[in-house]
Amino acid sequence: MSNMSLLTVKNLRKRFNLEAGFFARFGKFVNAVNDISFSIGKNEAYGLVGESGCGKTTTARLLVRMYEADSGQILFYDGDNAGTADTGIVDVSMLKKDALQNYREKVRYVFQDPARSLNPRMSVYEVLVSGCRKPLRKKGVKEKELREKAAAILEEVGLGAVDLEKRPSEFSGGQRQRISIARALLMEPELLICDEVVSALDVSIQGQILNLLLDISKKRNISFLFIAHDLKVACYFCDRIGVMYKGELMEEAPAAYLYKKAMHPYTKLLFSSAAGNKETACLTETGHIEKRKNTLGCSFAPRCPHALDRCRNEHPQLTEKNSGHLVRCLNLI
Ligand SMILES: Nc1ncnc2c1ncn2[C@@H]1O[C@H](COP(=O)(O)OP(=O)(O)OP(=O)(O)O)[C@@H](O)[C@H]1O
Ligand SMILES: [Mg+2]
Incomplete structure (x- = not known):
């Protein structure tokens, strides 16, 4: 881990209308x-952690x-552009066609459900190379080299060259997730977005995939956005x-610090429900649909065991409590 930022997100917002079509109510x-x-x-x-529907995938x-x-804003530090007149920092929303394609080679997405994200009609080899054949050809990579590269990456994720001609359906869930990871690694990305990559798997297999990702992070100079609803799993894998x-x-805090000294009542609730505490787990029902008017107060106040009147009327800001430890709670700031 270094202090240099690869990706910086500033004040990002996305709202979805819940009803579509002519009769939609706005x-x-x-x-x-x-x-x-x-x-x-x-x-x-x-790591980005939170219950279902909190906005991680979005x-x-x-x-x-x-x-x-x-x-x-989404700002990406592109080493290929550094050293020229500019600083190497690109505004992702401004990228068009080739530049966007180039960015998407550096920032790869691994989906939650390998069964649905791997085309069952393709061989593993086709699954691995179909998205990147064109850019690699442009770089002068021949089909033979591509096959060698695909075989090497399969070995890196714990499968073998003999698996290249098989179909995804011949593999178990954990092995399919290894294939998804191999596909994402083929273009040698700088950032891997792992969206709930272990949550569809059995617990024992989850550990194997997490250890594989840890090995990859040690071997390659790669950053991760690791999305999970399980805070303990995220603490195991993430730096922050x-x-x-x-x-x-x-x-927001360093993982080790959060694990020992979580401050926000919601974070404590997440740890507590992960430990199977029924009393707190019953607080975890969600109700995230908002009417436009209802923006006052802390969004967690309706479920917070410590909420005061103030919490229902005043919106807390994310505030640095200790170095690198930020919290959004009126009772703590
Ligand atoms: N394409 C969409 N159209 C309308 N609403 C959407 C769309 N995608 C997500 N939402 C809504 O936005 C909110 C955030 O969803 P999102 O999928 O980002 O949550 P999440 O944290 O990834 O949840 P999960 O843990 O279940 O994957 C939810 O209320 C969801 O219903
Ligand atoms: Mg999601």
């Missing part, structure tokens, strides 16, 4: 990502422009973690 929407700012350092694993999709942001609730960051 009062109903969800602030999926609500003024989020964070950065991911070079070689750093940054944040990740905004980063690769699968969705366009309503407002905010942002805890999301209803589209906002509620707390």
Whole structure:
């Protein structure tokens, strides 16, 4: 991990209308990502954690422009542009065609469900190379080299060259996730976005995939955006973690610090429900759909065991409590 930032997100927002079509009522929407700012350092694993629907996937999709942001900035440090007149920092929302393609080679997305993200009609080899044949050809890579590269990457993720001609259906869930990871690594990305990559797997297999990702992070100079709803899993893998609730960051801290000294009542609740505490787990029902008017107060106040009147009327800011430890809670700042 270094101090240099590879990706910086500033005040990112994305709102979805809940109803579409001619008869849509415009009062109903969800602030999926609500003024989020964070950065991911070079070689750093940054975790985004929170319950279902809090906006983790939307944040990740905004980063690769699968969705366009309503407002905010995504800045990427592109080493290939450094040393020229500019600083090497590119505004991702401004990228067009080739430049966007180039960025998407550096920032790769691994999806949650390998069964759905791997085309069952393709061989593993085709799955691995189909998205990157064109850019690699442009760089002068021949088909033979591409096959060698694909075989080497399969070996890196714990499979073998003999698996290249098989179909994804011949593999187990964990092995398919290894194939997804291999596909993402083929273009030698600088940032790997792992969106719930272990949550569809059995616990024992989860550990193997996490250890594989740890090996990859040690071997390659690569940063991670690691998305999970399980805070403990994220603490195991990540250097730093942002805890999301209803589209906002509620707390951000180094993982080891968060594990020992979580401050926000929501983060404590997440740890406590991960430990199977029924009393607190019952607080975890969600209700993230907002009416436009209802923007006052802390978004967690309706579920917070410590909420005061003030918490229902005043919106807390994310504030640095200790060095590198930020928290959004009126009771703590
Ligand atoms: N394409 C879309 N159209 C409308 N609403 C959407 C869309 N994508 C996400 N949402 C809504 O935005 C909110 C955030 O969703 P998102 O998928 O980002 O959450 P998440 O944290 O990834 O959840 P999960 O843990 O279930 O994957 C949810 O309320 C969701 O219903
Ligand atoms: Mg998601």
